[in-house]
Amino acid sequence: MTERSPAFPGRLNRSRLYEQVAEQITAWIADNGLGPGDRIPPERELATRLGVSRATLSQALVALEVVGVVAVRHGDGTVVTRAGLTGAAGPARIVEAIRAHADRLPEIIDTRDALETKLAALAAERRTGEDLARIDAALAGMAEDVEAGGRGVAGDEQFHGAVTAAAHSLLLARLMEEISELIRETRLESLSQPDRPRASLAGHRAVADAIRAGDPAAAASAMHDHVTMVSDVALLRGPTAG
Template identity: 55%
Template structure:
């Protein structure tokens, strides 16, 4: 069976707005920090409803491409609007809750075991990962690599081959959830602080505290704009 002849999806109106906004930013040579026209003006100039414009802005927010400041307009976060296809966003939104549930179950237990079983080498790996994440954030990056290294170090410190295998089996989905979380405004520094709390509990061999700190962290990861987005709005 082939999927090639599945029914074609009709492009939503807000997707057309996204295409126009991407073109507007490119042709106007707009850069990070520049402000987009107000939603009312965009709706009038494009001949669409404000609802369609608002939904397009939400999609850009979800992808971390713009920042909508309350009462202060919408500003570019990057130098271009390289928008991910909406269908990919919809698919990721569908599977993200299950991934986050799995992360909470697995990583909470991993942190608990790490506090019981960690070696000095394990602690060194965690500290190096945090140092790298701090360097990333200092240079304006979201800290994705440092985050990945830290969680990998916690997994290794648990010294559980079965749990480590479970983590490897969903590594691609975990990477998606990591990127989704760290592109939320202010999230990298908050994530770094939560990692420090996890490391402190593991260092002090406090399993219950390590598990609680990891649970708080993963629940913060779960608070992403994507899950609040309704792809059917603004048709």
């Protein structure tokens, strides 16, 4: 991997939103010929170059990660993951994709809440010792990652997959698979929020405790509370200043 640091365009007007920041970053990636595996400058440096706050920049990078332009890797910074952004239309298409994603977020959240709340209740009724072991392994993996400074994305995905498997409902599992990529988008956004990985891990533990206790109502309530909490993402809070 290589890191390139040619100059960015001029500083952005502070009234612009994360979409415009994302568009500027995308244009810079294309203009400088960066490809998959190339690193972009650290967030602090990017924020200074663009004249925006770290919060706005972080929101823009998360949006770009969701649509597959970059990946934020613990210990390795932010790297480009998507080629083919050349031409004037490239950055504009990326912004369109970001807006389309934000528009469908509420429906994704509603669907996830309905499915995962039921899955947690069924898991409390049907879980086996093997199911509980998988849930515990996912919790341990996420905790280890979060303690090391990561976001716990893989552990989060494994936990929800383990709960889905513990419900032993083939149809519900298929429905979850149908929206898995959409859930991944909200997962990336949620776990990029400050202090969210630890809060998410605590929510997982509450769900796991209820499933282990064989209490369907408590499991459903804990999962609903968890989904509600992790669904509070920056893209649904409106524009940020700076």
